[in-house]
Amino acid sequence: MALFFKKSSHQENRIENAGRWPLRLTVFHLVDDYEFPPSQFIETFYVREGNFLHETDAGTQALRKGAVIVNHPSNRHTIKQPEHVRIVRLRFLPEWLARDYDTILESPDVLSLFFAQSWFDIPSETTLNVFTTREAMQPFVEMEFDLLQQNLATGRQTESITRIGLLKLMLMLGDEYSVYWRGANRIEIPSQVRQAFDMIEKAVLSGDSLRLKDLEPAVGVSQDHLGRLFRKATGVTLVDYAQLRRIHHAALRLLTTDIMAKDISEALGFTDSAHFSKSFQKYFGVSPNVYRQKFGPPEAAPEPPEKAPDQQG
Numbered sequence: 001m002a003l004f005f006k007k008s009s010h011q012e013n014r015i016e017n018a019g020r021w022p023l024r025l026t027v028f029h030l031v032d033d034y035e036f037p038p039s040q041f042i043e044t045f046y047v048r049e050g051n052f053l054h055e056t057d058a059g060t061q062a063l064r065k066g067a068v069i070v071n072h073p074s075n076r077h078t079i080k081q082p083e084h085v086r087i088v089r090l091r092f093l094p095e096w097l098a099r100d101y102d103t104i105l106e107s108p109d110v111l112s113l114f115f116a117q118s119w120f121d122i123p124s125e126t127t128l129n130v131f132t133t134r135e136a137m138q139p140f141v142e143m144e145f146d147l148l149q150q151n152l153a154t155g156r157q158t159e160s161i162t163r164i165g166l167l168k169l170m171l172m173l174g175d176e177y178s179v180y181w182r183g184a185n186r187i188e189i190p191s192q193v194r195q196a197f198d199m200i201e202k203a204v205l206s207g208d209s210l211r212l213k214d215l216e217p218a219v220g221v222s223q224d225h226l227g228r229l230f231r232k233a234t235g236v237t238l239v240d241y242a243q244l245r246r247i248h249h250a251a252l253r254l255l256t257t258d259i260m261a262k263d264i265s266e267a268l269g270f271t272d273s274a275h276f277s278k279s280f281q282k283y284f285g286v287s288p289n290v291y292r293q294k295f296g297p298p299e300a301a302p303e304p305p306e307k308a309p310d311q312q313g
Contacts, residue, residue, distance in 0.1 A: 015027070019152030022095075023093075023148070023152065026089045027086065027088050029085070030082040038073065041091045041093070045087050048142060048145075051083045051085070053079075054077060054078075056076075056128060057075070058128075068173055070130075072117050077128065090148075098252040104119075109186060113173070121236050133176040189233055192226055193229055196215055204246050204268060204269065209269060212238055251284065256297075261292075
């Protein structure tokens with residue numbers, strides 16, 4: 001089958017990396033089979049050139065330019081019989097987008113495709129989605145990838161322009177996902193649940209405590225009924241969701257500020273520093289300080305001491 005004959009200007013697989021956490025971009029130039037092992041991070045792949053067979057535990061399918069693979073943790077997949085393939089992979093920390101709450105929540109395709117397993121815990125038969133973007137949209141998607149790569153290559157990974165560029169790309173791919181799946185995989189959010197989301201977000205950002213019974217008059221249903229609606233829509237309880245949002249906002253501040261962990265804990269309404277550390281460790285698997293060391297901005301190198309006047313050459 002001629003489609004899968006190798007024909008490339010380079011003779012071996014090449015991998016090029018750009019950026020660092022909270023967003024990393026990698027370009028794969030593939031002429032030989034390549035297996036992507038399971039990852040602990042969300043991974044978004046976009047096929048910029050070529051054709052290949054894509055093998056997963058569920059089977060094998062032929063993919064081409066414009067295809068998108070969204071892989072949540074724990075899945076392996078393999079590129080086989082590549083023909084001059086160039087694939088761009090994005091890895092990002094969802095908590096970095098915690099401040100974009102309204103945009104994400106009001107975009108059900110983005111929420112369903114990229115953030116369901118980080119904002120909520122919704123059971124799914126598979127956490128690997130494959131779809132193809134429309135040909136007319138591919139130049140716009142590729143332009144956003146190019147802008148991201150340029151920003152990452154120049155060390156701008158933590159700047160607002162990079163975060164917003166990533167979010168814009170997620171919105172575009174989420175819309176293409178909706179077209180491909182015809183909206184069948186959207187997360188539908190009832191109005192009462194949306195009101196609960198808004199109240200929880202306000203309480204988290206103000207550091208206030210929020211009793212569940214306080215939600216009743218605002219949403220117009222009983223606490224028990226709201227709890228059932230919330231669990232059905234999100235897969236988690238109101239209490240667990242509220243705690244998760246506090247942890248995500250704490251992680252964002254660890255990523256983007258030099259505020260001490262105990263002060264972040266107090267500002268976001270955790271009971272005390274010990275409770276904050278325990279909750280953070282349970283979700284991320286590391287302490288707040290280790291998380292900041294691993295994913296936060298690099299520490300600036302200390303400036304050399306100034307020479308005394310008689311020492312200057």
